[in-house]
Amino acid sequence: MTRELWKGNEAIAEAAVRAGLEAYFGYPITPQTEILEYLSRRMPELGRAFVQAESELGAINMVYGAACTGVRVMSSSSSPGMSLMMEGMSYIAGTEIPAVLVNVMRGGPGLGNIAPAQGDYNQAVHGGGHGDYHNIVLAPASIQEAIDLTALSFDLAEKYRMICMIILDGSIGQMMEPAQMLDMRPIQRKDWDWATNGKMGKRERRVLSSIYLDPAQEEKMNLRLLSRWKTIQREEVRYKEYFLDDAEFVIVGFGTAGRVALSAVRQAREKGIKVGLLRPITVSPFPAEAIEQLVGRVSGFLVTEMNSGQMLEDVRLAVKGRVPVEFYGRMGGVVPFTEEIMHEIERITTSKLSATSNPREEWYERMVGMR
């Protein structure tokens, strides 16, 4: 097992190549541009497709077209670019075809900045494009995880014929860490029974479209998507637990916010504070059941995010007001320090918390006071 030093963005690009990526379409935007640059060299040298599109709109629709033929396709972008891809994502969902998208999130809204953030959680997890659909969304917290989840994303996308999105923040995209790269997998073009790759004298024609003019048919299609989603909620939830066995308080955080929280948890443990961490890897489907199971055992939760409490609402839904849920978030590209989360741990373990308080409001008051 050889571990090499990999930069997050390039690791994702190479992992995709080794997982059988046959076509990449993208448009530059910081902090994910290295994915595009890396693949602009790597794909042609392997005789695979690479196009620098004229925009994210162009890129996502190139993905859409290529995905219709049944090959492994990917695009990547960062927050403003992802917004532009939402139209195509909705069409891909409606057409029920697989594709992989990577969002290396930055500070927003609007043009914002290029610092690491997690403000696109709601867009990725709770919608984005028009209509009633879900995406599988994976959130790595290390370069190794980014590599492994990239490979997994193609399998999941194909298995369920839907978009699998990887969301990470700029710091994971930009940092370097030792990691083990995947082995190169041979390209296996599968003979999907839905792919529009030309009749070639072998079969009847196929059509891929997302049109269901008859509302009853559209509803049927929506129900089909939903029933698939129920299977995914049952079978594809992934998360990591740290120090949960005897934990009295549990932090929930994904990606970099989860990673910083882990350092804080380790510090707290050294001081004898019994706190643990649950780090969702699939933020969609959300590990609600794992959180529910903790409710009876712990006296409270602390959600940490690099946004104003977007995943917080999913945690609160799972907890259902049975124990206190507290929140600490930083926004706009500010990455929380370990000390800040340590401070929050001390606050929640020493104060009297209420299960019915509004953690977002209280956090907001503390933030404004801090200014």
Added chain:
Amino acid sequence: MATAISNNLVYERPKGFTETPTHYCPGCTHGVAHHLIAEVLQEMDLIEKTIGVAPVGCSVFAYNYFDTDFVEAPHGRAPAMATGIKHVLPDRIVFTYQGDGDLASIGMGEIVHAAGRGENLTVIFINNANFGMTGGQMAPTTLPGMKTTSSVKGRDVETQGFPIRMAEMLATLDGVSYCVRRSLHDPKNIRLAKKAIRMAFETQARGLGFSMVELLSTCPTNWGMTPVDALKFVEEQMVPAYPLGDYKVAASVAEIKI
């Protein structure tokens, strides 16, 4: 009076067509354009390896009529989808079929860049000077003074801008190999249109680059005209505004003999 019935079949449904009846209004030339494409695909023996990309517009259901694989694009994005398909399956024939709202309005970016990149694709562009499907609003191709539901007093170029001539514009791009405008208003012009469509597919089949045929078409329903008057409108009003002709024929394409 007895007439001799000839045993010679002179005309039949092209093999490039399915048996689905089209949904177009009476007198609409979308159907004519479809027919020409189906004939060309049959004549060139391309049906088996063709993948079509349908637009959003009245021809949104084009995928029901051609006996080839088909995908349905978001409004305006057909050239990007076609690019994606062609890059993973370069040996297939990929064509888009797009209206003027689709290609010249919302999809202006996608068409210009697919052409600029010189994608080896064929684009069939139906210019009927309005948005047909949504009920006849002004398009970028609507003639000055022409009444539509969103230019009720006639398009006023002072406030509503000028028509955009796509064939002329795209012909300026180095990536374009074959770019012509034809019309569907009478049998002679229909025959010329078919020849152009054939040339466009030949261009792609030989790997010579981007090809587009713009076809002046009718929309009797939204123009509020009889089919015959609509054809007259194309001849008398549209042809002068959108001159027919070859805007770009690359040397390599000019050598093709069909």
